[in-house]
Amino acid sequence: xxxxxxxxxxxYYYPEGKGERQVLFDINLSIFPGEVIILTxxxxxxxxxxxxxxxxxxxxxxxxxxxxxxxxxNASEKKRMTLRRRIGYIFxxxxxxxxxxxxxxxxxxxxxxxxxxAQARQQTQDLLTAVGLGDRLNSYPRELSGGQKQRxxxxxxxxxxxxLILADxxxxxxxxxxxxxxxxxxxxxxxxxxxxxxxxxxxxxxxxIADRIVRxxxxxxxxxxxxxxxxxxxxxxxxxxxxxxxxxxxxxxDPGEIVIxxxxxxxxFYVIVEGIFEAVKIVPDSPxxxxxxxxxxxxxxxxxxxxxxxxxxxxxxVSEDAPGKAIxxxxxxxxxxxxxxxxxxxxVSHQLRKRLTDPEMGENDPNV
Amino acid sequence: xxxRYCKQSLAIAWWQLRHQKAQTLAAIVGIAFxxxxxxxxxxxxxxxxxxxxxxxxxxxxxxxxxxxSSVTVLRPLPFSERRLYQVLGVEGVESVSPTYIxxxxxxxxRDRSLFLRQVMGIGFPLNSRFFEAPGVADNLDKLKLNxxxxxxxxxxxxxxxxxDLFRQQGKTIEEIKTSSQGGLHRIKVVGLFELGTSTSFDxxxxxxxxxxxxxxxxxxxxxxxxxxxxxxxxxxxxxxxxIREYLPNDVRAFSKADVLNKERNFYEYRTPLGLIFxxxxxxxxxxxxxxxxxxxxxxxxxxxxxxxxxxxMGYSQQALTxxxxxxxxxxxxxxxxxxxxxxxxxxxxxxxxxxxIFVMRLDVAIAVxxxxxxxxxVSGGLAVGKLKEADPADIFG
Ligand SMILES: Nc1ncnc2c1ncn2[C@@H]1O[C@H](COP(=O)(O)OP(=O)(O)O)[C@@H](O)[C@H]1O
Ligand SMILES: [Mg+2]
Numbered sequence: 043x044x045x046x047x048x049x050x051x052x053x054y055y056y057p058e059g060k061g062e063r064q065v066l067f068d069i070n071l072s073i074f075p076g077e078v079i080i081l082t083x084x085x086x087x088x089x090x091x092x093x094x095x096x097x098x099x100x101x102x103x104x105x106x107x108x109x110x111x112x113x114x115x116n117a118s119e120k121k122r123m124t125l126r127r128r129i130g131y132i133f134x135x136x137x138x139x140x141x142x143x144x145x146x147x148x149x150x151x152x153x154x155x156x157x158x159x160a161q162a163r164q165q166t167q168d169l170l171t172a173v174g175l176g177d178r179l180n181s182y183p184r185e186l187s188g189g190q191k192q193r194x195x196x197x198x199x200x201x202x203x204x205x206l207i208l209a210d211x212x213x214x215x216x217x218x219x220x221x222x223x224x225x226x227x228x229x230x231x232x233x234x235x236x237x238x239x240x241x242x243x244x245x246x247x248x249x250x251i252a253d254r255i256v257r258x259x260x261x262x263x264x265x266x267x268x269x270x271x272x273x274x275x276x277x278x279x280x281x282x283x284x285x286x287x288x289x290x291x292x293x294x295x296d297p298g299e300i301v302i303x304x305x306x307x308x309x310x311f312y313v314i315v316e317g318i319f320e321a322v323k324i325v326p327d328s329p330x331x332x333x334x335x336x337x338x339x340x341x342x343x344x345x346x347x348x349x350x351x352x353x354x355x356x357x358x359x360v361s362e363d364a365p366g367k368a369i370x371x372x373x374x375x376x377x378x379x380x381x382x383x384x385x386x387x388x389x390v391s392h393q394l395r396k397r398l399t400d401p402e403m404g405e406n407d408p409n410v
Numbered sequence: 411x412x413x414r415y416c417k418q419s420l421a422i423a424w425w426q427l428r429h430q431k432a433q434t435l436a437a438i439v440g441i442a443f444x445x446x447x448x449x450x451x452x453x454x455x456x457x458x459x460x461x462x463x464x465x466x467x468x469x470x471x472x473x474x475x476x477x478x479s480s481v482t483v484l485r486p487l488p489f490s491e492r493r494l495y496q497v498l499g500v501e502g503v504e505s506v507s508p509t510y511i512x513x514x515x516x517x518x519x520r521d522r523s524l525f526l527r528q529v530m531g532i533g534f535p536l537n538s539r540f541f542e543a544p545g546v547a548d549n550l551d552k553l554k555l556n557x558x559x560x561x562x563x564x565x566x567x568x569x570x571x572x573x574d575l576f577r578q579q580g581k582t583i584e585e586i587k588t589s590s591q592g593g594l595h596r597i598k599v600v601g602l603f604e605l606g607t608s609t610s611f612d613x614x615x616x617x618x619x620x621x622x623x624x625x626x627x628x629x630x631x632x633x634x635x636x637x638x639x640x641x642x643x644x645x646x647x648x649x650x651x652x653i654r655e656y657l658p659n660d661v662r663a664f665s666k667a668d669v670l671n672k673e674r675n676f677y678e679y680r681t682p683l684g685l686i687f688x689x690x691x692x693x694x695x696x697x698x699x700x701x702x703x704x705x706x707x708x709x710x711x712x713x714x715x716x717x718x719x720x721x722x723m724g725y726s727q728q729a730l731t732x733x734x735x736x737x738x739x740x741x742x743x744x745x746x747x748x749x750x751x752x753x754x755x756x757x758x759x760x761x762x763x764x765x766x767i768f769v770m771r772l773d774v775a776i777a778v779x780x781x782x783x784x785x786x787x788v789s790g791g792l793a794v795g796k797l798k799e800a801d802p803a804d805i806f807g
Contacts, residue, residue: 090806090807093806094802094803094806099722099802099803099805100803123726126723126802131722131723133719133805133806134806137716137719137805139716139719140716141422141425141428141430142422142425146421146425150418151723153414153415153418153725
């Protein structure tokens with residue numbers, strides 16, 4: 043599948059005083075159709091800058107950035123303007139047009155489409171009905187609540203069915219429940235149309251809607267391990283992750299590579315970040331028996347760690363099809379994590395119980 | 411730009427104006443005010459010039475002959491009657507007639523110690539039939555009596571008591587003063603005619619040549635204007651040229667069209683009045699531009715985020731420019747209409763108040779509309795510069 047956006051070796055600088063200051067360093071990122079990516083990072087780390095570059099809102103300086111297959115380096119203002127018509131934008135402060143009704147706001151995105159006014163009205167009406175605002179077509183934005191405004195803004199960003207949707211802190215001005223509804227709405231509408239979504243957010247409570255999380259630190263893009271772990275262990279609290287800082291490693295595995303051998307000492311806990319991992323039972327003189335496939339955000343190796351001195355009960359390897367990536371946490375760190383946080387313990391036991399009650403998997407679980 | 415973009419831009423212009431009603435209303439009032447100002451300037455100017463030429467226009471002749479020493483035809487100095495009769499020898503001339511003009515003072519009927527100024531006396535041979543102001547031909551017989559005059563019923567209001575008195579009594583005896591020492595005379599107002607005033611006279615009377623000569627103590631051979639009619643089939647300019655060649659250069663001949671033009675141009679370019687008019691016109695336009703620019707600028711500044719969002723959504727610079735120009739045009743039209751109506755009312759009011767002619771002419775109405783449109787386009791064009799500050803890169807800020 044062709045990527046919607048491909049960022050390669052991108053650098054960006056802002057003028058500062060007489061010189062300039064680099065804010066983005068060697069960014070590489072591909073966005074694929076239908077994918078929901080969350081971009082996190084401290085304030086001032088360069089998230090918005092990257093978003094405006096991908097959104098064709100700012101001219102490039104260095105590197106390569108292809109949107110819908112079109113190179114943006116040295117692209118004319120006119121070309122960027124035309125590309126922008128194929129992107130949907132969602133803002134923290136909604137940026138609705140106060141002087142237009144809800145319907146006119148949404149329909150303002152359709153001006154670039156060659157369609158009859160009646161059709162544009164129908165499409166607007168249908169989408170607003172889908173987001174639950176079918177009866178507010180003639181209201182003005184000032185008459186709406188924050189959540190309703192954001193739903194109008196989302197409709198405006200999606201009504202022309204862009205293949206790329208960019209959102210900067212879309213929940214920051216909303217309460218947590220409304221924020222959740224809003225990102226779910228973005229995700230569902232985008233998935234329906236196979237559009238890719240890139241959401242910049244600080245909001246940890248919405249991380250789970252992502253298919254992938256990336257993080258910018260001081261202008262450099264990294265895989266967001268901490269956030270990935272939050273997804274894997276949803277009940278863990280932020281403060282424990284802070285303790286974890288620096289105490290884990292990410293490991294890359296080749297396709298088919300063995301991660302854990304049956305019978306080894308159990309000393310590491312893994313959270314899957316990328317690829318498919320398989321738990322297998324090696325049976326002599328026959329092909330290995332597949333016990334279970336594990337995906338992103340699942341973890342393995344925890345049971346051995348809970349009982350000191352135990353051995354691995356199964357082999358885990360990376361699937362033959364693609365490389366894998368996992369976060370590895372050693373026994374000591376894991377123990378402190380579990381000891382300090384009952385919630386984590388609860389989560390771990392929950393996953394364990396789930397596996398045990400799954401009749402086929404239970405008896406053969408590598409960790410049991 | 412494609413039609414759907416134009417429609418959308420104009421719709422946005424309309425929605426924005428409708429959204430900020432108070433501001434829009436202020437803009438409309440500003441433009442209406444500018445419209446009224448322009449109509450007043452132009453109205454005064456054309457009424458002023460119109461009334462200046464009303465007088466020479468009232469003569470049914472083709473060519474005027476005046477003394478070479480006169481600055482304008484309307485301020486003639488006397489010259490010898492002989493010159494006029496010489497003209498009869500020129501090919502194409504049908505007939506000639508002298509006209510006598512002099513200004514004098516009129517005893518104020520309301521305060522007999524004072525005199526009203528700027529009254530014009532017009533005299534001509536009663537059989538000449540050159541002066542065609544309404545009412546003159548009907549009353550010629552009454553002028554045969556010595557010291558009988560007709561008074562212009564469209565004289566300025568201070569002369570109204572005299573006209574009223576005449577209307578009540580059918581005649582009235584008045585006292586006038588025709589020279590700085592003495593020169594007091596009694597005249598009898600025996601009828602009315604219609605001419606209208608101008609800036610150089612507030613009232614006028616007509617009388618026979620003999621009455622004129624006796625009132626103004628003028629030598630009979632000294633005339634102010636020589637009027638010439640050209641035979642049908644002859645070109646007026648050619649005949650004028652021939653007269654010029656024929657006469658010595660102590661007198662000058664001008665075609666009537668030429669006189670009217672010269673008169674207009676003289677006031678337009680040689681007196682401060684014309685300059686004041688042009689300056690007033692320019693000032694109104696500049697003030698209009700500043701008012702509207704100010705309003706449009708503030709509107710754009712207030713909506714800068716919205717314009718940036720539109721740009722982010724792929725609206726072109728032209729589309730946004732059209733929004734601003736659309737707003738300017740809507741304001742122009744909706745300011746012009748009440749301004750026009752107010753001006754019509756003002757014209758009517760001024761016509762009764764000043765006895766000068768104020769007509770709402772189509773060409774003036776169009777000229778003012780064009781000026782207002784010009785104001786809107788210039789101010790819109792200036793305000794569009796502010797749009798550059800709407801940077802789509804800032805929208806996520
Ligand atoms: N228009 C600008 N001009 C100069 N510096 C800027 C501008 N916008 C952002 N910056 C700086 O660039 C850095 C990255 O900013 P930004 O991309 O907005 O970060 P984030 O969205 O992650 O908070 C910050 O240090 C910020 O101060
Ligand atoms: Mg930001």
